[in-house]
Amino acid sequence: MAAKRVLLIDDNEDNRTLVKFALEMNTDWEVLLASDGVKGVTKAELERPDVILLDVIMPYLNGLEVYEVLKNNLFTCAIPLIFITATTQTKVIAKLENTLATGVIIKPFDPLRLDTQIAKICNWNLESIGKTVV
Template structure:
């Protein structure tokens, strides 16, 4: 991954309240260009419009869950290496290891602190950029 500044994030989250809080945290506090989707299916339909540099996704969603959504995104041309971060309340050590084994660059536990969310995502982005 090139040494670039993170600007565009695609967030996939089925809970409207979490989408709202995260959007405030990432757009207003973090200054990111954020596209939000309420399902994996919607994300697959909109991903080429927003061309995300990073994907932030919920693990537990109806229909297509987070891991299935990430797998589908990875199958799309141009998104095999796009860093993905899971946001979830399921953060036992074996669960975190499973998310990382599925190709996640990081895991952010829910509930998250809206004041530090953008900073945490930048930290994951910078770590991922240095791994390269």
């Protein structure tokens, strides 16, 4: 089975580095990165990843705006999307959960379990996609 391709759209360089390292250390997934919503939409159209991890609070286009663009785009509308957010506001979490997004991951997350969280949300079997099981 081909390795999964994950696109992370996040304006925070430290978050991008952490997620890329954590996922590539524990899986054979390819992690693609975009530093803002506009670049993320373009990369999603060109690369067609297996899942998109989308930060909510970003400049220019916030996560919900990027979500709307992706879900209304013929090339990206079927890609599963997982919001990643540091907000703990119940209203915001409810709004994210009421979208057609595949899931929501709350920061701070455990980088060593991030692959498991993503796989569970996407209904992927980690053993069949290259995770080292110990």
